[in-house]
Amino acid sequence: MSSVKVRFAPSPTGHMHIGNTRTALFNWLWAKKMGGTFMLRVDDTDFARSKKEYEDSMRESLKWLGLVWTQEARQSARFERYKEVTQKLISEGRIYPCYETPEELEFKRKRSLSKGLPPIYDRQALSYTKEDIASFEREGRKPHYRFKLNVGEIKWTDEVRGEVKYDAANLSDPIIIREDGSYLYHLPSVIDDVDFGITHILRGEDHVTNTASQIQMFEAIGGTVPTFAHLPLLTGKEGKLSKRLGSLGVRELKADGVENMAICSYLAKLGTSEEIKPYYDLEELAKTLDFSKIGRAQPKFDVEELRHFNIKYIHSLPYDVVKDRISAGQTFWEDVKANLEKVEDVAVWDKICNGEITPVIENKALTDAAASLLPDTDLTVDVFNTWIDEIKSKTGLKGKDLFHPVRLALTGEASGPELKILLSLIGYKKAYRRLKGEKA
């Protein structure tokens, strides 16, 4: 009885974006819910595109999101192991050398397509004679290698898609070693999953056909086939938002004031039958994860909706969650949070209450009267109420005509938290001077 173990396996070829994040999140949540472990695996087999800078950026984003891992691995450090396994499979004939050039393969694909045939590899390499191979070698060609798929039906029970079936005849033998001897993703991924004891693979549905061929790889190397869950891909309002095309970065969202748990709450529930509501703790969110609640259709991801949700999230954000990031105290936070669009904006209200602002005088007669009526005491809510009543009776103004100019004078802003709360925070001295139109 082994416990649950999942992995997030990004290739460091770009920054963390919304598609990536969703995959990482579901893995993390599942591990947490099941009391299992979450590991980070850097899939850097593609030397040409992998960059350290991207890897660092992804680690930073994962940490910021709270998606921490307790183990990690790097594919580029495991080539010896991959070599060992591939040698064995080559000797068993399960992996075979091919000598077509990329151009030839491209030509074959186009020809098949134009004939209305599926562009599946024709396995010509399986019928090379010794002479053919010798002549390729003389030409200086180097082989690339493919994994030979066995004929027959491949099926598995997917946690989100249910029973899934593929006929191997509709799949190409995947290339697993490049001409230059480097590895492609398919087999190393399977070897790692076996070696690290991965029990569940949660990934985007763009991998479903890979899963079909990888199941045969698991079997070929004598590993246990993990449980799969393929999440429907997110689509954008216009066009797609696949994991490589969707460029909406986590770093950009963060810079825009979108909160980490707002992103996680939103992504965890988008496309499910559950309400998208704020969760302030990843573990709480983890408890609610349920694959049966995930729809099979592709949800549309709209940044504007995320931003809107983020504001709603902030309006009910508990002080404990933000206390380490803001200088304001709990009372101040609770008083102003319902009017914030970004957590950092708490500083602007801090400045309005405690710093210096230039008031806006819209109705001088009114604000002068207000100043003279303002009592030099502790400006409690009660004091505020009697003060407002006095201004009302003296000027005959009420509603917006009354409050808007007072607010502008007191805060320099047209909107914000309730005045009765702000007044006590501003204090008599500043309030008086601002009502008189002075900087204070």
Added chain:
RNA sequence: GGUUCCAUCGUCUAGUGGUUAGGACGCGGCCCUCUCAAGGCUGCAACACGAGUUCAAAUCUCGUUGGAAUCACCA
């Protein structure tokens, strides 16, 4: 083109043969209040199309249309 998947309010969805087709987000209105915001209440709004099965279809079948993934010496 082959394979696989999908199709209910603007959006995410509930719905498994008989429902006033429900909820959430958004949007509109009203209330509260001291303006705005926040909060409360409320309203508008959907079964892609066409056949078939059935007393009865959002629900089952077939077809059509539309969308997506994949078919890389990317992952």
